[in-house]
Amino acid sequence: MKINFAKVSTLSSLKNSLPVFVFTEEQAKKSKLKLVKFAKENFDFTGKSSQTHLVSANDQMFLAVGAGADKKIDDLALQKIGSRIIAFLNGSKIKDATIFFDCELDEKGAIKNNSSDVQNTCNIAFGSLLQSYRFNKYFEDKKKNKELKVSSLTFAVIDAAKAKKSFADLELIADNIFLVRDLVSEPCNVLNPESYAEICKTFKKDGLEVQVLGISEMKKLGMNALLGVGQGSVKESRLVVLKYNGAKNPKDQPIAFVGKGVTFDTGGISIKPAQNMEDMKTDMAGSAVVVGLLRLLAQRKAKVNAVGVIGLVENMPSGSAQRPGDVVKSMSGQTIEIVNTDAEGRLVLSDALHYTNTKFKPKFIIDLATLTGAIIVALSDVHAGMFSNDDDLSKKIEAAGKATTETVWRMPLGEEYDDMINSDIADMKNVGSGRGAGSTTAAQFLKRFIGDTKWAHLDIAGVAWKGKGDPMAVKGATGYGVRLLNQLVKDNYEK
Secondary structure, three states: OEEEEEOOOEHHHHOOOEEEEEEOHHHHHHOOOHHHHHHHHHHOOOOOOOOEEEEEEOOEEEEEEEOOOHHHOOHHHHHHHHHHHHHHHHHOOOOEEEEEEOEEEOOOOEEEEOOOOHHHHHHHHHHHHHHOOOOOOOOOOOOOOOOOOOOEEEEEOOOHHHHHHHHHHHHHHHHHHHHHHHHHHOOOOOOOHHHHHHHHHHHHHHOOEEEEEOHHHHHHHOOHHHHHHHOOOOOOOEEEEEEEEOOOOOOOOOEEEEEEEEEEEOOOOOOOOOOOHHHHHHOOHHHHHHHHHHHHHHHOOOOOEEEEEEEEEEEOOOOOOOOOOOEEEOOOOOEEEOOOOOOOHHHHHHHHHHHHHHHHOOOEEEEEEOOOOHHHHHHOOOOEEEEEOOHHHHHHHHHHHHHHOOOEEEOOOOHHHHHOOOOOOOOEEOOOOOOOOHHHHHHHHHHOOOOOOEEEEEEOOOOOEEOOOEOOEOOEEOOOOHHHHHHHHHHHOOO
C-alpha cells in the first residue's frame, strides 16, 4: 500500500478518492459541515472512538471516523485510528482514500487544514501502514489472494514535504516490523538455519557487520549445548553475529540482544503432539526481532553501538538426534543433563548468551525467545513475560512497553526456583522438577550463563503470533519487539 501526503484544497479535486474525515468528539460537535450534520442526524455520529460510518448525502460520499475525546488523543490512539480506517476500507473494498484530520470545510467547499502538529497525521498513517501488512506470497490464484484491497492512502496536510520527512522514521520502523513478520511467517522448508544465515548476510548493505559461524567454528568454541539441539537435522546449525557501531566512540561498550532461532521445533526425541505442530515454524521469532532491530538501528543511524547474536538450529528426531539422558558441556564449562529434548531453546540461548557476554562485554543483554507454553498460560497474548536481574533495566523496558503498546509483565526469579533445575549427575538439568513455574525455571536456567551482566529475558511465546490479530496487525506474525526495543534504545542509550 502506498502512503502519500498532499495539500488538498477542495473535495472536488479528489476525483475517485474517498474522503475520510477523522473527528474528535469536540470537533464533531463544533463542525458545521453539512455532511457531518447529516451523519449526526442519521447515524448519531458524535465522534466517539467506536464510530465509523460511510455516509452518502447530496451526491457526496465520505467516511466519518470518530477519534474519541481530545484529552485521550495520543500517538497510540492515533495509530489505532489509522488501523481502523484500513480495516474498514478493506472490508468495503475501497481502493483509494484521502484522510483529513483536524480540518474543516468552508461554505464554498474549500478545505482548511488547521493541524499544527504534522506528527498526529503521521501517526494515523503509521497505524494504517501496520494494519496493511499481508503475507500472501504463496497464493497462486490472485482472485483468491487474501491481499489488501486498499492500494493508496493520501493524507491531507499543509506541508507535504515536512510530513513526508517526519513519516520517514515511522516508515523505517514499519519496514523492519514487516521484515520480522515475513521471517516468522516463512515455512520451514524455505527458512532453515542455512538459508536464514544467508538472508542475514544481505543486511550488510544496510550498514551491519555480519559474521556467520558454522559447525566447525562452534565446536572449537565449545558450543555443545547449541550444537546438540541441531545434531538430528540435515540442516547445519549456524550462529549469526550482527554488529552496528553508531556511537561517536566506536570503542564504547555496546548493548546486546540475543535471539532464539529454532527454525522448526518437532520437540526432537521428546516429540510434540501432531496437532498444531505446523505452528512451530514460528519458534525463531526471537531471532527475527533481533535481526529487525539491528537493521532498524543501522538504517536510522542510531547513535549507539549494538550487537545482535542469533542461534539458528532445527530440532529434528533422527538416528543422530540428542537423547533424553544425554549430558552436554556448554561453552561456559557448565554441564547440562538433557531431561527433555523439547526444552531446546534454553540450550541454544545458553551458548549464545555466554558467547555474547564474554566476547563483547556489553552494558546489558536482552534475550528474546518463544521459550515456554507456560508463559501463555500465565499471560495469554497480552504481555510478554519479563525476567531480569536488574531493576533499572526492567523499569526502562516496562516504560518502553507502555509507550509502544508492546507491553511486558515482570515475573519472579529466586533461589527456590533455581534449586528446581539442579541435577543429580550434572551442574543442571534443562527442565525444572514438577510442572510448576515452567517459565521461571527456564529463566533461572538462562541466568546461570549471564554472570554479573545486567540482563533481561523476554518470553514472547504468547505475543509473537496471534490467531485473531490485534489493532496493529492481522492474524499471524505480529513483529512484537521491534518497537519496544527501538523505543528502549532511543529513550535511554543513544548519545
